[in-house]
Amino acid sequence: xxxxxxxxxxxxxxxxxxxxxxxxxxxxxxxxxxxxSDLAERYGIGRGPLREALRQLEGMRLVKRIPxxxxxxxxxxxxMMADLYAVREALEGMACRTAATRMTDAExxxxxxxxxxxxxxxxxxxxxxxxxxEGDFDFHYQIALGSRNQMLIDLLAGExxxxxxMCRYRTSxxxxxxxxxxxxxxxxxxxxxxxxxxxxxxxxRRHISGAWKSISEMMDEEHDSNTIxxxxxxxxSGS
Amino acid sequence: xxxxxxxxxxxxxxxxxxxxxxxxxxxxxxxxxxxxSDLAERYGIGRGPLREALRQLEGMRLVKRIPxxxxxxxxxxxxMMADLYAVREALEGMACRTAATRMTDAExxxxxxxxxxxxxxxxxxxxxxxxxxEGDFDFHYQIALGSRNQMLIDLLAGExxxxxxMCRYRTSxxxxxxxxxxxxxxxxxxxxxxxxxxxxxxxxRRHISGAWKSISEMMDEEHDSNTIxxxxxxxxSGS
DNA sequence: TGCAAAAGGATTGTCAACAATCATCGAGAA
DNA sequence: TTCTCGATGATTGTTGACAATCCTTTTGCA
Numbered sequence: 344x345x346x347x348x349x350x351x352x353x354x355x356x357x358x359x360x361x362x363x364x365x366x367x368x369x370x371x372x373x374x375x376x377x378x379x380s381d382l383a384e385r386y387g388i389g390r391g392p393l394r395e396a397l398r399q400l401e402g403m404r405l406v407k408r409i410p411x412x413x414x415x416x417x418x419x420x421x422x423m424m425a426d427l428y429a430v431r432e433a434l435e436g437m438a439c440r441t442a443a444t445r446m447t448d449a450e451x452x453x454x455x456x457x458x459x460x461x462x463x464x465x466x467x468x469x470x471x472x473x474x475x476x477e478g479d480f481d482f483h484y485q486i487a488l489g490s491r492n493q494m495l496i497d498l499l500a501g502e503x504x505x506x507x508x509m510c511r512y513r514t515s516x517x518x519x520x521x522x523x524x525x526x527x528x529x530x531x532x533x534x535x536x537x538x539x540x541x542x543x544x545x546x547x548r549r550h551i552s553g554a555w556k557s558i559s560e561m562m563d564e565e566h567d568s569n570t571i572x573x574x575x576x577x578x579x580s581g582s
Numbered sequence: 583x584x585x586x587x588x589x590x591x592x593x594x595x596x597x598x599x600x601x602x603x604x605x606x607x608x609x610x611x612x613x614x615x616x617x618x619s620d621l622a623e624r625y626g627i628g629r630g631p632l633r634e635a636l637r638q639l640e641g642m643r644l645v646k647r648i649p650x651x652x653x654x655x656x657x658x659x660x661x662m663m664a665d666l667y668a669v670r671e672a673l674e675g676m677a678c679r680t681a682a683t684r685m686t687d688a689e690x691x692x693x694x695x696x697x698x699x700x701x702x703x704x705x706x707x708x709x710x711x712x713x714x715x716e717g718d719f720d721f722h723y724q725i726a727l728g729s730r731n732q733m734l735i736d737l738l739a740g741e742x743x744x745x746x747x748m749c750r751y752r753t754s755x756x757x758x759x760x761x762x763x764x765x766x767x768x769x770x771x772x773x774x775x776x777x778x779x780x781x782x783x784x785x786x787r788r789h790i791s792g793a794w795k796s797i798s799e800m801m802d803e804e805h806d807s808n809t810i811x812x813x814x815x816x817x818x819s820g821s
Numbered sequence: 822t823g824c825a826a827a828a829g830g831a832t833t834g835t836c837a838a839c840a841a842t843c844a845t846c847g848a849g850a851a
Numbered sequence: 852t853t854c855t856c857g858a859t860g861a862t863t864g865t866t867g868a869c870a871a872t873c874c875t876t877t878t879g880c881a
Binding site: 378379380390394410411412413 | 834
């Protein structure tokens with residue numbers, strides 16, 4: 344679900360969703376300058392609604408606007424991703440602890456069914472993380488909803504999740520992580536069933552910090568290989 | 583400090599700061615409809631910049647905008663304040679734990695000096711919480727900065743603190759809470775000096791949850807007395 | 822040849838008018 | 852009397868043009 348159902352609304356809203364998708368998928372690359380006139384013409388709208396859309400994107404931290412200097416797509420460097428996962432660990436941990444005491448039995452049951460559906464999809468597609476990725480957001484989103492804390496829900500769903508999707512789109516090959524993640528999700532649901540908020544928070548924090556550790560290590564390898572190829576090509580080309 | 587120094591910038595920015603102040607001080611009351619044309623004329627600007635200002639205020643959760651229905655000042659009901667303090671406890675607790683390992687000795691020293699200055703002001707004015715209130719924000723703001731987590735800093739300083747100021751402006755008579763709060767601040771600094779992140783987080787969380795408990799009890803009394811006067815007037819007026 | 826300053830172009834900020842949508846009020850019929 | 856439907860007014864969404872600001876390039880001077 345994740346609030347992508349009806350792009351019908353004001354022109355600014357539809358432009359906002361289109362821009363969001365373009366940034367997450369990499370169609371608009373990091374650090375790229377966003378020209379208002381060009382984008383407005385491209386989407387067939389005036390500059391007014393487009394500026395409103397850019398403001399919304401700024402709220403989601405997908406673009407950074409500087410007065411008189413325009414808007415640029417955010418650059419997801421390692422430091423920012425580390426900050427993001429640290430904040431996410433704190434917020435989702437809290438959401439999980441609160442949800443353990445506030446979710447209804449029916450909601451927890453639905454959550455378990457969701458996991459079983461994920462398991463089926465994983466077994467069927469055998470590695471097609473793509474559907475699973477969105478499903479993972481569904482899982483975390485449902486828990487956020489279960490906290491019954493509207494401010495927390497807004498922060499997670501409205502501001503952080505888009506950035507997370509952007510992170511994942513880049514680091515999309517961590518299929519090794521899928522099955523352990525599913526198992527961790529199951530344990531979290533178990534803790535929710537037991538109404539053990541403390542345990543649920545600990546498991547969620549471990550789940551998220553583990554995900555970050557995995558991504559971080561992958562970025563290390565990525566960076567190393569890049570450095571190697573760089574030095575090699577530099578040595579090879581000579582100049 | 584708290585970034586209120588130079589309202590000079592784009593027209594939208596100055597309108598944003600003026601509107602923020604007007605909402606926090608209660609000049610614009612809760613739930614009030616914000617007419618774009620009226621406000622624009624009142625501030626001597628066009629509707630474009632004013633809409634931008636409203637969008638910024640929406641980001642700070644000071645107003646709620648609904649498409650085709652306009653913007654209204656947020657209504658700080660008890661549930662929302664509870665949500666706010668719960669999120670704040672998680673975020674500032676995390677900030678405190680991280681700051682314990684990342685702040686420099688000089689920064690922690692400055693923090694201690696800040697507390698001594700607060701103590702002097704409290705003793706001098708003897709209950710003038712007003713300057714102390716901003717000083718309190720300075721304390722928490724400095725710790726947020728000490729976390730070196732830009733996303734966390736943005737969330738706390740840019741989005742939550744204005745709402746907190748709004749809360750305080752309403753519940754401005756809790757002078758009994760000042761001295762204990764100062765003492766708690768001192769203990770937090772002690773934990774920072776000892777580089778004990780876990781203890782620092784626990785102390786900060788206790789500090790915040792205590793503040794919420796105090797406000798909550800005060801609202802209970804407030805509500806009770808309101809209910810009494812309401813029933814009494816209802817009974818008296820007869821009708 | 823290198824640097825600095827000014828002119829030019831491009832981009833953003835701002836404004837006023839137009840169109841679309843929603844809320845309110847009143848009239849008419851059951 | 853009450854409910855529904857329609858018209859009117861007000862408010863928001865949108866557009867295009869104008870003004871202010873910044874970046875780039877070019878020209879002049881050391």
